[in-house]
Amino acid sequence: MTSPLFHADLTVHTQSHNYPIVITENTAIESNSMASQVASYITGQQVLIVTNETIAPIYLKALQQPLEAQFTVQVCVLPDGEQYKTQSSINQIYDVLMAAHFNRDVTLIALGGGVIGDMTGFAAASFMRGVNFIQIPTTLLSQVDSSVGGKTGINHPQGKNMIGAFWQPQMVLADMSTLKTLPARELSAGLAEVVKYALIMDAEFLLWLEHNLPAMLALDLAILGEAVKRCCQYKADVVAQDERESGVRALLNFGHTFGHVIETHEGYGNWLHGEAIAAGMVQAAELSQKIGWLTSDDVARVKRILSLANLPITPPPIEVQTAFDLMGHDKKVKHGQIRLILLKSLGEAVLTNDFDPHLLTDVLAKHAT
Numbered sequence: 001m002t003s004p005l006f007h008a009d010l011t012v013h014t015q016s017h018n019y020p021i022v023i024t025e026n027t028a029i030e031s032n033s034m035a036s037q038v039a040s041y042i043t044g045q046q047v048l049i050v051t052n053e054t055i056a057p058i059y060l061k062a063l064q065q066p067l068e069a070q071f072t073v074q075v076c077v078l079p080d081g082e083q084y085k086t087q088s089s090i091n092q093i094y095d096v097l098m099a100a101h102f103n104r105d106v107t108l109i110a111l112g113g114g115v116i117g118d119m120t121g122f123a124a125a126s127f128m129r130g131v132n133f134i135q136i137p138t139t140l141l142s143q144v145d146s147s148v149g150g151k152t153g154i155n156h157p158q159g160k161n162m163i164g165a166f167w168q169p170q171m172v173l174a175d176m177s178t179l180k181t182l183p184a185r186e187l188s189a190g191l192a193e194v195v196k197y198a199l200i201m202d203a204e205f206l207l208w209l210e211h212n213l214p215a216m217l218a219l220d221l222a223i224l225g226e227a228v229k230r231c232c233q234y235k236a237d238v239v240a241q242d243e244r245e246s247g248v249r250a251l252l253n254f255g256h257t258f259g260h261v262i263e264t265h266e267g268y269g270n271w272l273h274g275e276a277i278a279a280g281m282v283q284a285a286e287l288s289q290k291i292g293w294l295t296s297d298d299v300a301r302v303k304r305i306l307s308l309a310n311l312p313i314t315p316p317p318i319e320v321q322t323a324f325d326l327m328g329h330d331k332k333v334k335h336g337q338i339r340l341i342l343l344k345s346l347g348e349a350v351l352t353n354d355f356d357p358h359l360l361t362d363v364l365a366k367h368a369t
């Protein structure tokens, strides 16, 4: 086994337990390294790998075969897509667990992007009132965001992520070499969340990204690994302070209220999550400018970095009233007043409802037709 070029270990501190995020650059397919890195976090004899039809042909064997030498391994291969992030997919996972007579000792392993991670986590949170699970995120988005922090869940036909649980994994293994097979559009979608961290917490990281984004797009795995490490550290710090999103964790939803309007209006899956968040962050920046917090140069900089990442900076046309209605279903609405995460400056975010609602209408109207 060749030694990885990039390697970093972080620890996430939560109320239930602390767990490691291992960010590394293995040759995921050729070596047994994926399996050997997760094996020590499997406590019982039973393992269920949950993945999908796209990822299974590329990575499943490299993970499954070495684990079979040590554990009783079952596999659940789900169809690929956000539209399958449903209760019926969760039932399929339970079906495999029940048929195998697996019990509390089972460890579920999520091998895939955020969709597989969220569903596997939710199945783990609910099966027998909670069993262990491990995240192996294979998209940039899931490496920097969804695999860290313990939010798990599925969609309801009337709303995204409406059913779920907080459930922390035993470990997260982010193998940067899996990004080599990720479609370019998905890589860009993940970059939206990376840019998000810079915009809400670290102006210096924004500068770093402005310099390093081309290398990331060219799949420089060490640079990608460094970016993932920074993002996971930001998220781990926030989660340690506020696991259940009663305060600072909400800031991670920057761009998401606007983005959820786009995702819901366009139908799940047509706009990628990261693409919707990119356009949503531009809207949030525009509102921040109207309030007087950002300059027009700041907003231009937000648009430039997102364009550099090949992301959309304009939402699709959505009627103002429709947008308001869709925001009403968002979990960030409290007492009928829309609270949004806005930027005080580049690198500093606030959750606030203290703005003239007409300014929000103006931002929505700008893109209504």
Ligand code: NAD
Binding pocket: 052, 054, 055, 058, 080, 081, 082, 085, 112, 113, 114, 115, 116, 118, 138, 139, 140, 141, 142, 145, 146, 147, 148, 149, 150, 151, 152, 161, 178, 179, 180, 181, 182, 183, 186, 189, 273
């Ligand atoms: P995804 O899981 O749908 O993956 C994107 C696509 O890439 C899929 O087609 C997948 O099969 C494919 N793919 C994944 N890894 C691959 C690889 N290495 N090579 C080739 N193809 C690969 O999408 P995503 O962007 O990873 O995740 C989006 C989901 O994450 C949404 O459902 C969102 O709600 C959720 N999310 C959750 C949290 C959280 O805190 N739990 C945070 C952010 C997003």
Ligand code: MG
Binding pocket: 145, 193, 256, 273, 277
């Ligand atoms: Mg997100």
